[in-house]
Amino acid sequence: MALWGKQDRLVDVPKWLEDDANNTNKSHDRDNAVFVDLTEASLNVNRARGLKTPGWNLYHTYTDQNGVQRYKTECLVPMKVSQADAGDIGVTGNTTIEDTIVLDEEA
DSSP: OOSSOSSSSGGGSOTTSBOOTTOOOGGGBGGGEEEEOHHHHHOHHHHHTTOOSSEEEEEEEEEOTTSOEEEEEEEEEEOOOOHHHHOOOOTTSOHHHHTTTSOSSOO
16 A cells, blocks of 8 residues: 555555644644645746645644745655646545645646
């Protein structure tokens, strides 16, 4: 069994990520994992958030000491997957929620 899958769905999230609701370490939190397909990785709005590499990424936002919203992104598993092959349903299983982070098209 692979440690991750090539589709945008909960069962394909990298297996080593923590799924405990009380976990405070965002660098290991499954809820912060997003799948970025090739189309999404090419969009300026996603690239501005640091989501430049297609595949599994950890993503969260925070506000710095000056009140500016920042994005923290870490590519976990780079891969080239088209939007059609990815399924684009989001880790939560709800495309609407996932699409607030990784947009499918330019606004």
